[in-house]
Amino acid sequence: MNGIQVLLISGVVVIFTYYVSRFRNALIDLAALVIFAGLGIFFILFPDYTNVVAKKLGVGRGADLLFYSCILFFLFIILKLFARLKRLEDKITELVRQHAIKNASGNQKDQAAD
Amino acid sequence: MLHPDKSKPVFIIIPAYNEEKMIRDVLKGLIPLGCQLIVVDDGSATPLQPLLFDLPVTVLRHAINLGQGAALQTGFEYALSKQAGYIVTFDADGQHLPADIEKLLIPLTNGESEIALGSRFLSAGSNIPSGRKRLLRIARLVNYFFTGLLLSDAHNGIRAMTADAAAKIQLRQAGMAHATEIVAAIRKKRLRYKEVPVNIHYSSYSKAKGQSAWGSFRIFFDILLNKIFK
Numbered sequence: 001m002n003g004i005q006v007l008l009i010s011g012v013v014v015i016f017t018y019y020v021s022r023f024r025n026a027l028i029d030l031a032a033l034v035i036f037a038g039l040g041i042f043f044i045l046f047p048d049y050t051n052v053v054a055k056k057l058g059v060g061r062g063a064d065l066l067f068y069s070c071i072l073f074f075l076f077i078i079l080k081l082f083a084r085l086k087r088l089e090d091k092i093t094e095l096v097r098q099h100a101i102k103n104a105s106g107n108q109k110d111q112a113a114d
Numbered sequence: 115m116l117h118p119d120k121s122k123p124v125f126i127i128i129p130a131y132n133e134e135k136m137i138r139d140v141l142k143g144l145i146p147l148g149c150q151l152i153v154v155d156d157g158s159a160t161p162l163q164p165l166l167f168d169l170p171v172t173v174l175r176h177a178i179n180l181g182q183g184a185a186l187q188t189g190f191e192y193a194l195s196k197q198a199g200y201i202v203t204f205d206a207d208g209q210h211l212p213a214d215i216e217k218l219l220i221p222l223t224n225g226e227s228e229i230a231l232g233s234r235f236l237s238a239g240s241n242i243p244s245g246r247k248r249l250l251r252i253a254r255l256v257n258y259f260f261t262g263l264l265l266s267d268a269h270n271g272i273r274a275m276t277a278d279a280a281a282k283i284q285l286r287q288a289g290m291a292h293a294t295e296i297v298a299a300i301r302k303k304r305l306r307y308k309e310v311p312v313n314i315h316y317s318s319y320s321k322a323k324g325q326s327a328w329g330s331f332r333i334f335f336d337i338l339l340n341k342i343f344k
Binding site: 089092099107108 | 187
């Protein structure tokens with residue numbers, strides 16, 4: 001094992017334990033995580049296999065395949081984050097709105113009362 | 115008195131963000147109409163309530179700035195909870211004329227339509243600056259593209275609607291794209307609508323507070339993103 005492999009594998013392990021430590025009862029998440037971490041470590045140890053997969057998909061080098069799939073992956077993450085942000089904004093809006101309505105102030109006669 | 119039918123009170127919703135210079139004058143013009151006046155202070159830097167304490171108005175204050183669409187929706191929900199009969203939206207920057215409200219309410223009270231939209235292009239009197247005219251023409255086409263309704267004026271803040279129509283329109287766009295959202299709701303909920311000629315008073319103040327060309331790009335992307343993320 002050379003230096004870069006040690007660095008990358010310890011990175012994967014740290015990220016994996018971090019996610020598992022705040023893991024919340026979604027078994028599918030855990031399964032995906034284990035598969036991704038496992039694949040990651042496997043390809044770090046045997047980088048030549050990425051070339052095999054890349055050739056099968058019509059990409060020249062394994063590193064290029066990794067690059068392309070990373071772009072897709074990050075776009076997916078951005079979309080997920082955007083959707084989550086939007087949900088968060090909706091919640092804040094609702095909260096601020098209910099607060100505003102509850103604390104209505106003014107000295108206006110209620111016309112509907114009569 | 116604007117509307118004699120006591121069982122159907124008219125609520126005028128005035129969304130306001132940092133409008134402390136104009137808001138008193140705008141409200142003083144509206145008070146003689148005898149409607150319920152609801153100012154939605156959208157998290158202004160200086161709270162508007164202390165400036166308005168002596169006027170017969172209700173102030174709802176957003177703790178933080180959310181945008182005009184959110185402010186209107188807050189006003190709608192408050193008005194509906196108070197058994198409003200009709201709901202009018204009116205800008206706080208003094209560009210609308212209180213006299214136009216009566217014209218907007220006529221098609222509602224006689225049952226001709228459920229929502230009346232003010233249009234500055236149907237009236238002869240408006241002195242619309244030419245840059246603004248061009249921008250609004252594009253906005254009108256964008257509106258048409260997204261909603262399927264070709265209206266003469268895409269983004270006019272003065273409107274009137276029945277309580278039922280307001281209950282059907284759920285504004286989810288916090289920013290300025292709500293104008294398109296209202297039109298989309300008209301189409302989706304099959305609301306009977308009518309465009310009514312109104313006058314816009316372009317002062318240097320209202321022009322500075324109004325939408326810039328850059329603002330319309332923001333609106334465009336807001337609409338687009340909202341289409342993608344339902």
